[in-house]
Amino acid sequence: MIRRVACLVGLLVGLGSASADPESDRQALARYFEQRFPDVEVVAHIDGAYALNEQTREQWLAMEDFPPYEFSVDDGEVLFNTSFEDGSGYQDCFDDGNVKARFPYFDLEKQTVVTLELAINDCRAASGEEPLAYNGEDIALLSAYMAFASRDSLIDIEVPGEGLSAYEAGKQYYYSRRGQLNFSCSQCHMLMSGMKLRAETLSATIGQVTHWPVYRFKWQEIGPLHRRFVECNEQVGAEGLDYQSETYRNLEYFLTYMSQGLPLNGPASRK
Amino acid sequence: MNRLISILFLLVMCVLAQADQLTIGSVSEQIRQAEYLHEEARIVDHGWVITRKLIEQAKAALADDQLISADELSKLALRTAQASVDQSIRQEEVWRARIPSS
Numbered sequence: 001m002i003r004r005v006a007c008l009v010g011l012l013v014g015l016g017s018a019s020a021d022p023e024s025d026r027q028a029l030a031r032y033f034e035q036r037f038p039d040v041e042v043v044a045h046i047d048g049a050y051a052l053n054e055q056t057r058e059q060w061l062a063m064e065d066f067p068p069y070e071f072s073v074d075d076g077e078v079l080f081n082t083s084f085e086d087g088s089g090y091q092d093c094f095d096d097g098n099v100k101a102r103f104p105y106f107d108l109e110k111q112t113v114v115t116l117e118l119a120i121n122d123c124r125a126a127s128g129e130e131p132l133a134y135n136g137e138d139i140a141l142l143s144a145y146m147a148f149a150s151r152d153s154l155i156d157i158e159v160p161g162e163g164l165s166a167y168e169a170g171k172q173y174y175y176s177r178r179g180q181l182n183f184s185c186s187q188c189h190m191l192m193s194g195m196k197l198r199a200e201t202l203s204a205t206i207g208q209v210t211h212w213p214v215y216r217f218k219w220q221e222i223g224p225l226h227r228r229f230v231e232c233n234e235q236v237g238a239e240g241l242d243y244q245s246e247t248y249r250n251l252e253y254f255l256t257y258m259s260q261g262l263p264l265n266g267p268a269s270r271k
Numbered sequence: 272m273n274r275l276i277s278i279l280f281l282l283v284m285c286v287l288a289q290a291d292q293l294t295i296g297s298v299s300e301q302i303r304q305a306e307y308l309h310e311e312a313r314i315v316d317h318g319w320v321i322t323r324k325l326i327e328q329a330k331a332a333l334a335d336d337q338l339i340s341a342d343e344l345s346k347l348a349l350r351t352a353q354a355s356v357d358q359s360i361r362q363e364e365v366w367r368a369r370i371p372s373s
Binding site for chain 2: 024025027028029031032171172173175176177178179180182184186187190234237238239241247
């Protein structure tokens, strides 16, 4: 009898940990990084690797005096304020553009994760406009402007019951090894965070989504988070997926919840 | 000297025999199997870049009538495709172990 009860308790505990709620996940992850980097406040991770390396941080801060994404924000503002053919515009969907803190969200009607980029195209479709290419310049510029307009807002997204499977799918993606090198996202950005991979310091999971889109010197232009996902995948020998694919949207959903409550600081510049 | 000639003769015969067994059909079948497994891995987001490259190279070699090269490449493709499928199955079982405990 005792053995049976013990088995039942064990099973319930096991199930509990297997389907931990997003807030428990977030708190556990925050504790992980607090222990890993006791001298770095959790909120400081919004600066990515520059929160972990004093020398590169100084160089980066000097670079931020004349940020390379400045023109992208200006161009994005022009696009944002340009009316559609039917007279409506982005303001009708996103007010003044300060909306990024609530993205991505789980759309109960569509039963899918809606990112800011997806919402931009939904907004266009509602006015009879052609969708923008997710790997194109215009959508990066628009989201750069909206990220700038949303600066300092705290990430405030929800994971409703119906959105849990999307959240879990994103979480599974993050913790699964893939590619010929057999690496998971978590290996680089948890276990090896703060360490060097060639000349680069690896950033922490927390704060990874707060500063997108990003002007990367490697790209010589501003680009979206999903472009970085593709790059990460290919760096470990895995095939990158389509921008705004369901898998990447779920991954963004999980990562954003892990940064819940942190201030937005996009767009940003990175090497 | 005679022994050396015999060994060389046997070696040549072995190579020729192997080449005889290779047909466009058998190599095409290997490529098809590699493509199938690669797609199985891709469906669950576990496709590998190297598999796609090897499949393309094997197809190119086959189109160029380089049967031995196409055979080697398609075998490699098959091996990496199988490894990617194995990885996806294994990760399904173990990914939760990497989550920090609450």
